[in-house]
Amino acid sequence: MASESASALVRSHHRCISGSAPYKARDVFERINETKKHLEIANTIKDYLDKTYQSDEEINDVDPCKKIRCENGGKCVVVSGTSVGVCECNYSFCGKHCKKSLEDCSRNVQETILIVHFAVLYAPEEEEEEGNEFM
Numbered sequence: 001m002a003s004e005s006a007s008a009l010v011r012s013h014h015r016c017i018s019g020s021a022p023y024k025a026r027d028v029f030e031r032i033n034e035t036k037k038h039l040e041i042a043n044t045i046k047d048y049l050d051k052t053y054q055s056d057e058e059i060n061d062v063d064p065c066k067k068i069r070c071e072n073g074g075k076c077v078v079v080s081g082t083s084v085g086v087c088e089c090n091y092s093f094c095g096k097h098c099k100k101s102l103e104d105c106s107r108n109v110q111e112t113i114l115i116v117h118f119a120v121l122y123a124p125e126e127e128e129e130e131g132n133e134f135m
Contacts (some may be wrong), residue, residue, distance in 0.1 A: 074098030 065076035
């Protein structure tokens, strides 16, 4: 199913996905089912809708970078093939919003590698089951 079809369906019924509104899926799909041409689309997207609310406002395509603030000269870019925006940081910065110095990030990466290395070195050995040989 094309994302344009899902967006058009949601716009035509003035519905938006919301994390804070009460769950009203039954109402949404009763309205959608009134027009049978949308039944296939409704069945495809209904499992992906968590919560809905009715809005009289027209739904416009939303720029995923609109609310993302990248600092220290970083810029928001849309991940190819998605509607997700992420910060692309300048060389000397890192982090979700480019707030951390590269030194801080490399220290965190080194700590993570050390923890993972420790876990691998001291992981309990599995006993060989009868009839199975480990390579």
